[in-house]
Amino acid sequence: xxxxxxxxxxxxxxxxxxxxxxxxxxxxxxxxxxxxxxxxxxxxxxxxxxxxxxxxxxxxxxxxxxxxxxxxxxxxxxxxxxxxxxxxxxxxxxxxxxxxxxxxxxxxxxxxxxxxxxxxxxxxxxxxxxxxxxxxxxxxxxxxxxxxxxxxxxxxxxxxxxxxxxxxxxxxxxxxxxxxxxxxxxxxxxxxxxxxxxxxxxxxxxxxxxxxxxxxxxxxxxxxxxxxxxxxxxxxxxxxxxxxxx
Numbered sequence: 145x146x147x148x149x150x151x152x153x154x155x156x157x158x159x160x161x162x163x164x165x166x167x168x169x170x171x172x173x174x175x176x177x178x179x180x181x182x183x184x185x186x187x188x189x190x191x192x193x194x195x196x197x198x199x200x201x202x203x204x205x206x207x208x209x210x211x212x213x214x215x216x217x218x219x220x221x222x223x224x225x226x227x228x229x230x231x232x233x234x235x236x237x238x239x240x241x242x243x244x245x246x247x248x249x250x251x252x253x254x255x256x257x258x259x260x261x262x263x264x265x266x267x268x269x270x271x272x273x274x275x276x277x278x279x280x281x282x283x284x285x286x287x288x289x290x291x292x293x294x295x296x297x298x299x300x301x302x303x304x305x306x307x308x309x310x311x312x313x314x315x316x317x318x319x320x321x322x323x324x325x326x327x328x329x330x331x332x333x334x335x336x337x338x339x340x341x342x343x344x345x346x347x348x349x350x351x352x353x354x355x356x357x358x359x360x361x362x363x364x365x366x367x368x369x370x371x372x373x374x375x376x377x378x379x380x381x382x383x384x385x386x387x388x389x390x
Contacts, residue, residue, distance in 0.1 A: 184232065187382075190215060190245075196384040211245055212252035219257060233263040243270020278308050278323050281330060288349060290334045297333050301326055331358050 179185060189195030191205040192214060205211055223229050234253075236246040246265050253262050271277070282301050285291045291298050308323040331344050332355070345351035345359030353359035372378055379385070 183235070188215075188218065190218075196379075208244060208248045209252075212248040215249045216252055216257060219253070219260065230259055230261070233261050235264045235266060236262070237266035237268075239268035239270065241271045243267040243272045247272075274312055274323065275309050278312075278326055279305060281305075281326055285330050285334065290330065290344065290349065297329060300333075301329050304329065 189197040191197075191211045192199040193201075193204045205214065219229075236250055238246050246267065250262060250265055253260050282291070282298075282305055286293065286298075291301065304322040304326045308326070311320055311323060331346060334344050337343065341355055342352040343355055343358040345353040347359050347363055351359070
């Protein structure tokens with residue numbers, strides 16, 4: 145598994161693949177659907193400077209091919225310590241923007257480290273086709289009754305969606321106008337706006353959330369995972385030194 149930011153690392157502990165689920169600060173239960181029953185999991189905070197990895201602030205990675213090269217360096221060192229990895233099938237997994245990393249990493253492994261038995265990639269909600277993603281938002285929110293066809297919000301979103309492809313064809317920036325504001329329009333101005341100033345919960349559209357965060361702080365369990373991961377004994381057990389990148 146490859147984790148591309150600190151929040152993602154925490155979310156894996158509570159909803160994706162890890163072996164425990166946290167319900168509150170005092171109790172945990174085993175997740176019987178955890179992937180660790182079926183595979184050996186390796187969580188990697190990368191590129192360097194994300195999550196619990198750290199680096200001189202003047203040396204952050206800016207290119208995807210460099211991400212891949214750094215990952216190969218990690219693999220080389222890892223198999224020196226754990227050579228059994230060469231006998232195992234390997235699957236790379238990530239989500240969101242991390243969906244851009246692992247194809248580069250996979251290509252680098254296939255071209256330069258053929259001894260590794262790379263068998264597949266798992267990409268969850270990968271940010272690999274922005275135009276298709278931005279075009280999908282409006283039909284989705286209409287189908288879920290979050291935006292009305294005859295509303296001013298519908299008109300505003302339609303205008304932004306029409307402008308977005310041309311802008312994306314000229315540059316590769318993700319947080320670019322008028323594309324990214326499509327999400328802001330939906331989250332902050334949907335039909336719940338008149339209901340005591342509530343908004344969509346960004347993690348679960350079935351739930352209401354309070355402004356201004358609208359659920360973007362993460363799933364409700366996240367606060368308990370944060371406290372857990374900051375415990376010295378936990379940091380020691382997962383082999384980190386307590387330094388955390390922001």
